[in-house]
Amino acid sequence: MSSPALQLATEDLSVFGVDPWWLVVIKAVFCFAFLVVTVLIAIVWERKVVAWMQLRIGPNRHGPWGMLQSLADGVKLALKEDLVVTASDKVVFILAPVISAIPAFLAVAVIPFGPADHEISIFGTRTTMQLTDLPVALLYILAAASVGIYGIVLAGWASGSTYPLLGGVRSAAQMVSYEIAMGLSFAAVFIYSGSMSTSAIVDAQKHTWFVCLLPVSFVIYVISMVGETNRAPFDLPEAEGELVGGFNTEYSSLKFAMFMLAEYINMVTVSAVASILFLGGWRAPWPISTFWEGANHGWWPLLWMIVKIQLLLFFFIWLRGTLPRLRYDQFMKLGWKVLIPVSLVWLVMVATFRALRNKGYSFGTDVLYVGGAVVVLLLLSIVWDMTRKREEPAAASPSEAFDPMAGGFPVPPLPGQQLPPVPRRRSRTTSQSVAALKGADEDAN
Amino acid sequence: MNPVNYLYLAALLFTIGATGVLVRRNAIVLFMCVELMLNASNLALVTFSRLHGNLDGQIIAFFTMVVAAAEVVVGLAIIVSVFRTRHSASVDDTNLMKL
Amino acid sequence: MTAALAASLSSQGHSFLSPTGVEIVFVLVGLAVLGAAVLTVSTSQLVHAALWLVVALGGLAIEYLLLTAEFIAWVQVLIYLGSVVVLVLFGLMLTRAPIGRSPDADSGNRWVALGLAVVAAGTLVTLVVDAFRCTWMDLPASGSTSVNGSTQANGEVLFRYWVLPFEALSVLLLAALVGAIVLSRRHREEG
Numbered sequence: 001m002s003s004p005a006l007q008l009a010t011e012d013l014s015v016f017g018v019d020p021w022w023l024v025v026i027k028a029v030f031c032f033a034f035l036v037v038t039v040l041i042a043i044v045w046e047r048k049v050v051a052w053m054q055l056r057i058g059p060n061r062h063g064p065w066g067m068l069q070s071l072a073d074g075v076k077l078a079l080k081e082d083l084v085v086t087a088s089d090k091v092v093f094i095l096a097p098v099i100s101a102i103p104a105f106l107a108v109a110v111i112p113f114g115p116a117d118h119e120i121s122i123f124g125t126r127t128t129m130q131l132t133d134l135p136v137a138l139l140y141i142l143a144a145a146s147v148g149i150y151g152i153v154l155a156g157w158a159s160g161s162t163y164p165l166l167g168g169v170r171s172a173a174q175m176v177s178y179e180i181a182m183g184l185s186f187a188a189v190f191i192y193s194g195s196m197s198t199s200a201i202v203d204a205q206k207h208t209w210f211v212c213l214l215p216v217s218f219v220i221y222v223i224s225m226v227g228e229t230n231r232a233p234f235d236l237p238e239a240e241g242e243l244v245g246g247f248n249t250e251y252s253s254l255k256f257a258m259f260m261l262a263e264y265i266n267m268v269t270v271s272a273v274a275s276i277l278f279l280g281g282w283r284a285p286w287p288i289s290t291f292w293e294g295a296n297h298g299w300w301p302l303l304w305m306i307v308k309i310q311l312l313l314f315f316f317i318w319l320r321g322t323l324p325r326l327r328y329d330q331f332m333k334l335g336w337k338v339l340i341p342v343s344l345v346w347l348v349m350v351a352t353f354r355a356l357r358n359k360g361y362s363f364g365t366d367v368l369y370v371g372g373a374v375v376v377l378l379l380l381s382i383v384w385d386m387t388r389k390r391e392e393p394a395a396a397s398p399s400e401a402f403d404p405m406a407g408g409f410p411v412p413p414l415p416g417q418q419l420p421p422v423p424r425r426r427s428r429t430t431s432q433s434v435a436a437l438k439g440a441d442e443d444a445n
Numbered sequence: 446m447n448p449v450n451y452l453y454l455a456a457l458l459f460t461i462g463a464t465g466v467l468v469r470r471n472a473i474v475l476f477m478c479v480e481l482m483l484n485a486s487n488l489a490l491v492t493f494s495r496l497h498g499n500l501d502g503q504i505i506a507f508f509t510m511v512v513a514a515a516e517v518v519v520g521l522a523i524i525v526s527v528f529r530t531r532h533s534a535s536v537d538d539t540n541l542m543k544l
Numbered sequence: 545m546t547a548a549l550a551a552s553l554s555s556q557g558h559s560f561l562s563p564t565g566v567e568i569v570f571v572l573v574g575l576a577v578l579g580a581a582v583l584t585v586s587t588s589q590l591v592h593a594a595l596w597l598v599v600a601l602g603g604l605a606i607e608y609l610l611l612t613a614e615f616i617a618w619v620q621v622l623i624y625l626g627s628v629v630v631l632v633l634f635g636l637m638l639t640r641a642p643i644g645r646s647p648d649a650d651s652g653n654r655w656v657a658l659g660l661a662v663v664a665a666g667t668l669v670t671l672v673v674d675a676f677r678c679t680w681m682d683l684p685a686s687g688s689t690s691v692n693g694s695t696q697a698n699g700e701v702l703f704r705y706w707v708l709p710f711e712a713l714s715v716l717l718l719a720a721l722v723g724a725i726v727l728s729r730r731h732r733e734e735g
Binding site: 451453457462463471474478480487499501504511523525537 | 720
């Protein structure tokens with residue numbers, strides 16, 4: 001108990017990087033195929049699930065239950081006319097979808113699908129179920145995600161059109177600010193696992209998943225991963241109600257398909273990262289692992305990993321089917337004024353907890369200190385809340401006249417305010433003829 | 446290979462960045478040139494760290510990156526607020542000490 | 545020198561690059577970095593300048609990897625490519641960078657600047673030659689992990705010897721954050 005951090009920090013990556021070249025090729029092809037197939041399934045799955053949520057039937061023409069809809073969509077997209085806008089910057093316009101798709105594929109290289117020792121055998125060679133691992137694997141994932149921003153930003157700019165430009169600017173601001181919250185939630189995991197390598201982080205969750213130890217980090221990560229992948233309710237760069245299609249308005253055919261592919265692959269990647277960081281990675285969920293020893297060995301971990309990824313994908317779809325899109329300022333407020341401060345405070349608490357434990361204080365003392373701090377914070381927030389409430393009724397007094405353009409935007413009336421009467425033409429029943437109506441209007445004027 | 450080659454690369458990169466600062470007119474492009482110069486010095490620092498066998502050079506390079514990030518944030522805020530009043534991002538137009 | 549570098553490289557798990565491999569990669573990436581840097585300062589399309597800057601900075605990250613500074617390399621990708629250049633692009637879009645050439649991208653003192661650049665480059669390169677040609681640098685013995693720029697080694701040095709600068713930097717970052725907010729706040733009362 002005196003030095004758990006030092007014990008955890010000894011990561012052993014010697015099992016990686018010893019595969020023969022053909023095995024590396026097989027694993028790389030598997031990673032690629034896994035992503036593409038998962039995307040194909042996820043698109044149909046998303047349309048079916050959203051349809052069920054909206055009491056529709058959804059795609060049901062191609063194949064059984066419409067399961068081949070994605071293939072049909074892909075063929076349709078490939079056969080469409082490939083437009084390049086005259087006013088665009090041609091090179092960047094063509095480069096942008098490629099830049100957005102390639103980094104999306106990179107991150108999966110360090111995702112572990114199974115334990116980090118030679119448990120499985122492919123064509124007689126014992127190997128790990130992971131392409132490779134780095135001592136800084138999560139920095140690598142973050143770096144790949146941040147390079148992916150360029151695709152969207154450049155697509156928005158190179159289209160030479162207003163709405164795509166707005167979408168590009170939005171996505172730049174959005175992804176940079178949500179990456180901070182994401183990195184902070186990673187940091188809490190690093191403190192507990194003592195390593196940045198994915199296999200070591202999964203190893204550190206042998207007894208307890210980090211979602212139980214670090215629930216706040218998990219919530220923050222889940223929110224920021226939705227923001228990072230531009231998915232509803234945070235899909236502001238492509239908000240079709242405001243920006244036509246956002247950054248991809250001017251794109252068609254395979255270039256558009258590449259943007260969609262990148263978006264869905266990013267969803268798969270962040271789901272995989274979520275399950276690695278917080279949900280025990282390839283480990284079998286709790287009740288199964290208690291009575292079945294073999295659940296975490298052999299090829300079975302692949303199953304648990306895929307199930308976890310699919311559940312997280314379902315969560316994405318569920319969000320999309322449930323929540324309306326945020327307004328941009330609400331979204332930025334959520335990122336900068338809620339997620340980042342909360343994760344900073346939480347990170348300090350986690351670090352304090354670990355430091356106390358490294359010093360050898362008992363668990364009870366930890367709980368006392370941390371719980372005391374939480375109670376003090378809660379009390380402070382209650383006091384603040386009470387003082388704030390006292391001012392509120394004065395501020396929200398309904399005596400003010402309703403200003404339909406308050407602050408430069410058209411706004412609905414506040415509670416207690418009355419809409420001004422809408423000027424309407426009197427109904428025909430009072431004035432029988434058009435001429436009479438005219439006369440009445442002139443009288444009124 | 447002689448690691449001094451890295452120092453040549455750093456020196457040339459620094460010169461290119463400095464030339465850019467002298468030549469370019471757009472304030473944001475000036476920023477990019479300053480970033481090039483900072484990166485050249487980072488490369489030299491990492492090379493020194495490699496040559497001398499301790500990590501101090503890498504730590505200073507890390508610090509430089511953090512300072513560069515802070516610099517970009519403040520600098521862009523200044524440039525954008527100047528652009529709002531002057532409608533130009535050219536450094537030649539910004540010849541008064543007030544907005 | 546070559547053998548020592550190769551030995552220390554191979555001792556740190558970079559054995560897939562033979563010494564000649566390291567040299568070739570260094571030369572190729574170095575040329576790409578220089579070319580991209582020249583294009584950054586010479587192209588008259590502003591957004592393209594930012595893209596060439598991305599190429600140059602990414603190449604530098606590869607050079608860091610060759611120097612076994614793994615942590616610095618990924619931090620370079622994360623901070624410079626992921627944040628700084630994105631912010632710069634953001635600034636270019638906010639200041640309405642046009643598609644195509646900007647006629648007034650360069651100032652009038654181009655030739656003076658070029659002359660100065662040649663002089664400066666000559667000075668710096670001569671300086672490096674003069675300072676390091678005769679100095680035989682000791683590369684650490686192979687197997688020593690002191691220059692292995694892993695996260696753990698960096699963290700130990702950072703929090704053992706450089707704690708005070710680190711804390712000072714955090715204050716600097718906070719100041720930059722506050723400064724940026726104050727600068728970009730719209731003054732409503734002034735209109």
